[in-house]
Amino acid sequence: MTATATAPTTVDLGLYSDIQRFGATDISACFSCGTCTASCPLSQTDSTFPRRVIRYAQLGMKDALLSSKELWTCYGCGECAETCPTQADPSQLMAATRRYAIASYDRTRVARTMYTRPVVATAFAVLLAAFFALFMYAAHGPQSGESLAIFEFIPEALIHNTGIVVMLLVVLAGLSGIATMARRIGRREGVGWATVFGSRRALTRAGRAAWYAIGRESLGQARFREDCEADAANLEAVPWFRRRWLVHALTVWGFLGLLAATALDYGLALLGIKETGTPVPLWYPVRLLGTAAGVALLYGTTVLIVDRYRAANRSVKRSTTADWMLLGLLWVTGLTGFVLELALYLPEPPAWGYWVFLVHVAVALELVLLAPFMKLAHAVYRPVALFFVALATQGDQP
Ligand code: SF4
Ligand code: SF4
Incomplete structure (x- = not known):
């Protein structure tokens, strides 16, 4: 089994507002109820998907977010946005975090x-x-x-x-x-x-x-x-x-x-x-x-x-x-x-x-x-x- 390293814990208090500049809707209403996880077609093998990415954004866990392979498994089907009881639109957050990641991996800042x-x-x-x-x-x-x-x-x-x-x-x-x-x-x-x-x-x-x-x-x-x-x-x-x-x-x-x-x-x-x-x-x-x-x-x-x-x-x-x-x-x-x-x-x-x-x-x-x-x-x-x-x-x- 591949060993999983301890997640980095650096906190960036400006992370969430920065991701919003990339098109994320307001996810402050998310209370981690898990409805998006229940409706996501990709969550059969991961009971924390996509909530974990939402929590990273909410808590300012920039390193964890940019080190997350799960960010890219989402296909943007929008199923989770339909079922979210607080209209937090996790689908848009996932799309915005991918844009944010592309900009963060690019050192020239052209993507940003x-x-x-x-x-x-x-x-x-x-x-x-x-x-x-x-x-x-x-x-x-x-x-x-x-x-x-x-x-x-x-x-x-x-x-x-x-x-x-x-x-x-x-x-x-x-x-x-x-x-x-x-x-x-x-x-x-x-x-x-x-x-x-x-x-x-x-x-x-x-x-x-x-x-x-x-x-x-x-x-x-x-x-x-x-x-x-x-x-x-x-x-x-x-x-x-x-x-x-x-x-x-x-x-x-x-x-x-x-x-x-x-x-x-x-x-x-x-x-x-x-x-x-x-x-x-x-x-x-x-x-x-x-x-x-x-x-x-x-x-x-x-x-x-x-x-x-x-x-x-x-x-x-x-x-x-x-x-x-x-x-x-x-x-x-x-x-x-x-x-x-x-x-x-x-x-x-x-x-x-x-x-x-x-x-x-x-x-x-x-x-x-x-x-x-x-x-x-x-x-x-x-x-x-x-x-x-x-x-x-x-x-x-x-
Ligand atoms: S995004 Fe919506 S459905 Fe998903 S955990 Fe948060 S409140 Fe629940
Ligand atoms: S948009 Fe992404 S996170 Fe939401 S249900 Fe579809 S695959 Fe899952």
């Missing part, structure tokens, strides 16, 4: 600004996209009159090199945040390098935990599907193509699919098999992957935006600027990608295709660059936390 200063964050996002667009436009070259030669408009090498710089910055910021989070949770859980790599048995256990976190949960969305769709009344009322787990999964798969298609496109160019941007038939594997991923991303983000706008279910009753910004950037990236593909394959080269390309590249670069500082970061933090959950659950299993 993005979450707590919505006007500044929006202006920053617009200016950043404009900067990328102007930077790319500055490399404006001769446009071919015979085809939509997008790489004559913005040289491929410029996009490629800018992309490498952006990726390096993202990787550095992301790794720093992940290392901070993993160190905190690992210390609390008594998990160190030896626990993961110390022996063949430890490696096997870590491999199983990684599969659970990345394969089963993050890509397969298993627990989201099982727990948040367990409500029989909801299942009957909502058609299969509008179910939350599927819409969320299509958004995740679409985003990852587009990343993979872009990387493969560059890979094929490096191998000299196909120049980037060269027209290919629809069945060409990389184009097929990109098209399917684009459809998934566009459908998923459109439904998520409509549902948020209508506050269509209990999980999206409240939305923050951070929620809208992520969905907006994903949606624009998906839409401009499709319109660009349409322009590329039209018989006559439309001039507007160049401007769509410019917007697409600028927004995609911005989306990637801001990933560690916005809600998208949960796509990495959650699997890391679930890895620790799986390690703890496996215990002494052979």
Whole structure:
């Protein structure tokens, strides 16, 4: 069995008011009755979930909060908010504490600004996209009159090199945040390098935990599907193509699919098999992957935006600027990608295709660059936390 270290007891009296800046509702009315625990689909094996996180926030236990893997197991289904007798809305508190954690793991304080200063964050996002667009436009070259030669408009090498710089910055910021989070949770859980790599048995256990976190949960969305769709009344009322787990999964798969298609496109160019941007038939594997991923991303983000706008279910009753910004950037990236593909394959080269390309590249670069500082970061933090959950659950299993 993995040893559990003594919880840190540092008290931060400003913790609760700080978390409120990240969107938490007033939880002072919570009297730890346990109704949220009884209604939470994830609490079968933990009779303190999610109340323990609420108590950390109420008592100012900052270290314990930021070392809590449980923070990331919550799927924001909103079930607990429906049943809380004091309207304390534990679901919103869980979401706000995750935003607070992302900002706390980030040493640059960019994430804190993005979450707590919505006007500044929006202006920053617009200016950043404009900067990328102007930077790319500055490399404006001769446009071919015979085809939509997008790489004559913005040289491929410029996009490629800018992309490498952006990726390096993202990787550095992301790794720093992940290392901070993993160190905190690992210390609390008594998990160190030896626990993961110390022996063949430890490696096997870590491999199983990684599969659970990345394969089963993050890509397969298993627990989201099982727990948040367990409500029989909801299942009957909502058609299969509008179910939350599927819409969320299509958004995740679409985003990852587009990343993979872009990387493969560059890979094929490096191998000299196909120049980037060269027209290919629809069945060409990389184009097929990109098209399917684009459809998934566009459908998923459109439904998520409509549902948020209508506050269509209990999980999206409240939305923050951070929620809208992520969905907006994903949606624009998906839409401009499709319109660009349409322009590329039209018989006559439309001039507007160049401007769509410019917007697409600028927004995609911005989306990637801001990933560690916005809600998208949960796509990495959650699997890391679930890895620790799986390690703890496996215990002494052979
Ligand atoms: S958040 Fe609400 S349901 Fe949960 S323990 Fe507090 S008062 Fe009870
Ligand atoms: S939002 Fe859903 S998963 Fe999260 S604590 Fe509440 S009931 Fe549990």
